[in-house]
Amino acid sequence: MAELKFELVSPARLLMSASVGQVTVPGAEGEFTVLANHAPMVSALKPGVLVVTPAGGAPERIFVRGGFAEVNAEGLTVLAEEAVAVADIQPGQLAQAVKNAEEDLADAKTDDARSRAQETLDHLKSLAAVL
Amino acid sequence: MPSLKDLRNRISSVKATRKITKAMQMVAAAKLRRAQESAVAARPYGERMNAVLTSLARNMTGGATSLPLLSGTGRDQTHLLIVATAERGLCGGFNNSIAKLAREHADRLLAQGKTVKMLLVGKKGADALRRLYGKHFIDQVDLRSAKVIGFEHAKMISDKVLKLYADGEFDVATVFFSEFKSVIQQTPKALRLIPADVGAGAVAASGAGAVYEYEPDEEAILADLLPRNISVQIFRALLENAASEQGARMSAMDSATRNAGEMINKLTQKYNRQRQAQITKELIEIISGAEAL
Numbered sequence: 552m553a554e555l556k557f558e559l560v561s562p563a564r565l566l567m568s569a570s571v572g573q574v575t576v577p578g579a580e581g582e583f584t585v586l587a588n589h590a591p592m593v594s595a596l597k598p599g600v601l602v603v604t605p606a607g608g609a610p611e612r613i614f615v616r617g618g619f620a621e622v623n624a625e626g627l628t629v630l631a632e633e634a635v636a637v638a639d640i641q642p643g644q645l646a647q648a649v650k651n652a653e654e655d656l657a658d659a660k661t662d663d664a665r666s667r668a669q670e671t672l673d674h675l676k677s678l679a680a681v682l
Numbered sequence: 683m684p685s686l687k688d689l690r691n692r693i694s695s696v697k698a699t700r701k702i703t704k705a706m707q708m709v710a711a712a713k714l715r716r717a718q719e720s721a722v723a724a725r726p727y728g729e730r731m732n733a734v735l736t737s738l739a740r741n742m743t744g745g746a747t748s749l750p751l752l753s754g755t756g757r758d759q760t761h762l763l764i765v766a767t768a769e770r771g772l773c774g775g776f777n778n779s780i781a782k783l784a785r786e787h788a789d790r791l792l793a794q795g796k797t798v799k800m801l802l803v804g805k806k807g808a809d810a811l812r813r814l815y816g817k818h819f820i821d822q823v824d825l826r827s828a829k830v831i832g833f834e835h836a837k838m839i840s841d842k843v844l845k846l847y848a849d850g851e852f853d854v855a856t857v858f859f860s861e862f863k864s865v866i867q868q869t870p871k872a873l874r875l876i877p878a879d880v881g882a883g884a885v886a887a888s889g890a891g892a893v894y895e896y897e898p899d900e901e902a903i904l905a906d907l908l909p910r911n912i913s914v915q916i917f918r919a920l921l922e923n924a925a926s927e928q929g930a931r932m933s934a935m936d937s938a939t940r941n942a943g944e945m946i947n948k949l950t951q952k953y954n955r956q957r958q959a960q961i962t963k964e965l966i967e968i969i970s971g972a973e974a975l
Contacts, residue, residue: 560835562914563720563832564723564726565723578897580898591896592894592895594896594897595897595898599864619903619907632910656908
């Protein structure tokens with residue numbers, strides 16, 4: 552099987568650069584799977600799980616949020632504002648974080664703090680929703 | 683003429699100064715490596731973003747007027763200058779060169795009768811510009827508490843900028859920062875953020891010839907991408923700035939250390955000469971005393 556060149560980039564650094572079998576991307580209008588020689592396309596991302604399957608290997612699940620995916624003749628590039636490997640997230644920790652964020656939101660006094668707390672909470676909830 | 687004791691005191695105080703500048707240089711060197719790494723690591727994202735944005739924008743030329751972030755407000759009256767500098771001094775001409783570039787830019791705009799507004803990132807730039815342009819300041823961002831510049835800081839600044847833009851507070855935004863070329867060379871630079879500067883420079887980007895399929899349509903993606911691009915550009919500016927600051931500090935502290943060393947040598951020589959002169963003088967006194975007998 553032809554290999555697909557895949558890159559996952561976050562603003563801070565290049566997270567992953569490898570030849571893989573296939574990648575499933577949570578596109579804004581639905582999930583899609585990219586194999587080698589896919590037609591060129593650009594899609595926005597919705598918060599969700601990116602499934603990277605190396606040729607003949609076990610799939611790896613990565614949570615991504617905000618950004619877009621670009622497929623061209625060279626391969627697939629995913630630009631995500633945030634990317635966390637699902638294996639690194641512990642369920643208990645997440646529940647605790649959601650609770651903290653809810654408290655922060657309730658405690659927030661200024662508009663600025665409130666919108667920041669709301670953003671954190673939305674983020675955590677979207678993370679919780681996909682797991 | 684300073685006494686021997688005065689000289690001894692001066693030598694020891696210059697030695698203490700040299701120790702401090704030497705330590706600062708080493709700290710800056712360590713921080714520089716980290717800052718440089720993160721600046722380099724952040725480059726791919728910005729480049730990809732630019733490539734996609736360029737190809738999108740080129741396909742859109744026609745009916746792009748619905749996106750003010752790309753096409754501008756159609757006016758050129760009010761300019762927002764985002765001046766990014768360091769939080770600390772003692773880094774040579776780093777802060778001053780950025781402030782100077784911003785000042786020249788502001789003066790030119792003011793001479794043309796435009797309105798200038800300033801958003802200051804970092805304390806030192808604000809200090810340098812306050813006396814002349816204090817009345818143009820609209821906001822100040824303090825990154826003093828941030829140990830490492832993260833994307834969230836850039837996001838916070840870009841949110842402010844986008845909000846101001848949405849409220850019609852300005853027409854053109856330019857960010858001023860220092861580009862990191864090498865440890866001894868940092869160039870202050872102005873980069874236009876709004877309207878987005880896409881075009882000529884990036885045409886050679888990868889896959890430029892390919893026909894893309896867009897999901898959702900081009901306009902929706904562009905609308906999503908443009909604000910993101912602002913944060914990415916600001917993030918890049920902040921990282922370049924962080925690396926430049928450490929580089930500038932390192933070379934400034936290096937020359938300070940060397941100057942202190944030179945001064946110590948000079949003072950030590952003076953001290954020795956004076957001591958010798960005193961010994962000679964005492965000997966002469968003893969000898970001439972003995973001869974007189």
